[in-house]
Amino acid sequence: xxxRAAYTEYHPRWLRRRPSTYWWLERRAYLSFITRELxxxxxxxxxxxxxxxxxxxxxxHARYLEFVVWSRHPVVMVLNVVTLFFVVYHAVTWFNLAPxxxxxxxxxxxxPASLISASNYGAWVVATAFLLWLVLGG
Amino acid sequence: MVRRSLxxxxxxxxxxxxxxSALVLPILVLLLGVAFPLGWLDPPxxxxxxxxxxxxxxxLALFGICVVSLFxxxxxxxxxxxxxxxxxxxxxxxxxxxxxGAIVLSLWAGYLLLSLR
Numbered sequence: 001x002x003x004r005a006a007y008t009e010y011h012p013r014w015l016r017r018r019p020s021t022y023w024w025l026e027r028r029a030y031l032s033f034i035t036r037e038l039x040x041x042x043x044x045x046x047x048x049x050x051x052x053x054x055x056x057x058x059x060x061h062a063r064y065l066e067f068v069v070w071s072r073h074p075v076v077m078v079l080n081v082v083t084l085f086f087v088v089y090h091a092v093t094w095f096n097l098a099p100x101x102x103x104x105x106x107x108x109x110x111x112p113a114s115l116i117s118a119s120n121y122g123a124w125v126v127a128t129a130f131l132l133w134l135v136l137g138g
Numbered sequence: 139m140v141r142r143s144l145x146x147x148x149x150x151x152x153x154x155x156x157x158x159s160a161l162v163l164p165i166l167v168l169l170l171g172v173a174f175p176l177g178w179l180d181p182p183x184x185x186x187x188x189x190x191x192x193x194x195x196x197x198l199a200l201f202g203i204c205v206v207s208l209f210x211x212x213x214x215x216x217x218x219x220x221x222x223x224x225x226x227x228x229x230x231x232x233x234x235x236x237x238x239g240a241i242v243l244s245l246w247a248g249y250l251l252l253s254l255r
Contacts, residue, residue, distance in 0.1 A: 024222060034222055040214035043159050044239075046167055047204050047211075051247055053170055054200065057191050058254045061184050071175040080171030087167050091160035101153075127161040135169055136179075137186045 032093075039090035042083040049080070095120040148213055148237075155210020158203055197251040204247040205240075212240035 020026075024034040056067035070076060098120045099113030174181040190196055216236040219225060225232070 018224070021223060034218070037214055037218040037222065040211040040218060043155075043163065043207055044211040044215070044243075046163060046171065047207050047243065047247075049171060050166065050200075051204065051243075051250055054191055054254070055250055057184070057187050058250075064184055064187070068174070068181060071171070077172075077175050080167060080175070084164070084167045084172055087159070087163045090156075091164050094156050094160040124161055124164075128165040131162060131165045132169070134190060135166075135182060135187075137182050 035086075035089060036093045039086040042086040043090065045079065046083050046087065049083075091124065095124065148209070151206060151209035152213040153210075155206035155208070155213075159207040159210055162203055163207065192254055197254060201247055201251050205244045208240040208243050208247075209237075212236040 024030040053067060056063045071080075095117060099116040102116055104111045104116060169179070173179040191200075213236070216232055219232050219236075220229065
């Protein structure tokens with residue numbers, strides 16, 4: 001403040017104070033909001049990991065085995081365990097919000113929120129079962 | 139600032155990516171990132187993986203999953219920086235970094251999945 005001239009006793013207070021950079025630590029709801037937002041970083045990381053996996057498989061058996069060894073590196077493994085947490089957190093928060101985002105009317109009546117959540121979770125189960133079958137080889 | 143007319147497209151990609159990544163990523167992370175490396179499950183054999191990945195439908199699906207998930211992540215991360223760190227004055231740079239990253243990685247995904255053999 002040393003460089004500021006024109007400071008008077010009656011200097012008006014600013015209307016809005018700038019919130020702390022750590023405002024999201026103040027309440028649980030804020031923390032869960034920022035956790036959900038940070039899932040974006042881990043989604044981006046996993047897309048890169050998935051593409052590296054695809055590339056390794058396409059480059060032949062030896063390169064695939066190299067990828068498997070790399071994927072067991074402690075840093076990569078810890079990162080992927082954290083990624084699993086964030087990706088599941090994203091999925092659960094996304095499906096729980098779905099009834100608020102999707103307003104479906106059937107014959108003039110709004111479908112209950114529970115039905116929309118349930119159909120989203122149902123789709124999740126189906127997609128998961130299909131991918132398990134596809135990756136593990138039927 | 140991103141042009142106003144682009145915003146609905148970005149929100150659409152965000153939603154599409156949100157749904158797709160919620161449906162398919164948890165099981166893929168569990169298998170490829172955790173269960174196989176930790177030895178909870180034996181990884182599938184190479185011939186099977188190679189056959190599945192070379193199939194045109196798999197490639198197309200993977201391309202779609204990657205692109206929408208990347209734009210979802212870019213959009214969300216843009217607002218994480220915007221709200222979380224309150225660096226609104228860097229809006230243009232943040233948008234360039236986030237969507238630029240998503241575009242570069244999408245191009246890489248496209249190239250990779252097209253050139254599989």
